[in-house]
Amino acid sequence: MILNSYAVLLAFVAALRLALGLLVIGLGTRAWLANHRSADPDANSDRFYLLLLLALLLLGLNAASWPLMYLLLQSYVSEFPGVMCIYGVTRIGEGSLGAARHLPGLLTLLQLTKPALMFAGGAWFVLYLLNRQTPTSPLLSRLFVLLLPFGALATVDAVAELTYVTLPKTEERPSSGCCTIERDGDRFQPVGLTGGRAGLWLTAGFFCGTGALVAVLSALSRRSATAPGNASLTLLCIAAIAMTAVGGLFLVDVAAPTLLGLPYHHCPYDLLPRVPEAVVAATLYLVGGFSIGWAWVARQFGSHPETSLLIPNTIQSLLRLGMWCYVASVGMLSLELVLAP
């Protein structure tokens, strides 16, 4: 266990999130049952404010824990010989015999649950805002149901984070025999995902694909246009997922080496300490994709006679947010690539 200020702060936030996650699951189940049994929808609404406030607090803490995790990993870089960036820290424990062998798996899990939590929290918040605009809160029951997976995901994430912080980081390796090849030097070197051969295709795919997505979003979010239906939103979601994958490949194989001025060093983590404004661009791109997903969630789970007039406006606002996020992200990234060393 490596104890520094980031580890203490992250452990504290994770402990809070664990407690809140469990509270949200427990109170959410009780509230859902109470709401289900009660004939009068207004009868229990006052009791639910605490739960909704807890959920909002959990949402905020989840958002804070994401950058905190990377700050912790950055603070660990100097602790391990041979490690030069966060990528190296993510490989610590690989091939180890002791408890440290779980470290890479835990980090992989955390790097998947963090964005999933942000998406789930944002989707829940969109429905919460939609529900607040109605006179009788018809989405309350759905909000409670959605709190259960959100709370469960936050709990899993917090437990994984606490485990990562507390696990010993000392590697126990089998003694090298005549047949063991020492590859420690290469273990911490980040390599490209496409072998460096698809750079041109990735660049073209990223800019053309995002441009096409922005054009579609612009057309669909125009105030004079009608809000897209289920099928259009589902297709848009698939396109956003595909573009997020292309964006990830582009970031690792093209953008990070160019922005860092290191053509054979494919490490997006290095952008955090060296080109932090690129992280803003990447975050905006992710929020753009999330906005499309949230619009889909609003369409799928927000339907009710009372919200029928609100949903089209909400969906168009989210699509507009997505479009501007994509435009800002690509604009920033283009300028950064032009200015890169």
Added chain:
Amino acid sequence: MRRQTRAALFLSGLALVVGLPLLGFWARRDGPPRCAFDGLPIEPVYRVTVHHDFDEPHEFCCVQCAERWLKHRPRALVVVTDEATGQQISAMLAWFVRSSVVTNRVTGNRVHVFQERADAERHAAKFGGDILEGAARPLQ
């Protein structure tokens, strides 16, 4: 949303999109030289410079990083630094010693460069190393 609010939002967004990259570029413009392979700071006494035709020279923090670079772009003229005097010499004329002394904790490089054979032998004897000759010579 009022027209003025929208205009203010648009201008703030534009300032963010244009201002942040420019600010980052300005903040990094006078940074110390960094290794072209892994971005680590370069200590002058271990500096290796690789000159390719029709390209700017690339600087490296150690022999190991320069060797890894040359695996990707092999044809080059390599200039190394004599650890004893700090002088720049061609890699063809240098003596290389692999010893127990690590020049860079991150890369784990143990290869040392000397202009004179006597300096190389002295380092090898003092720190338990070997002079690298023939096929074992790096940067060839």
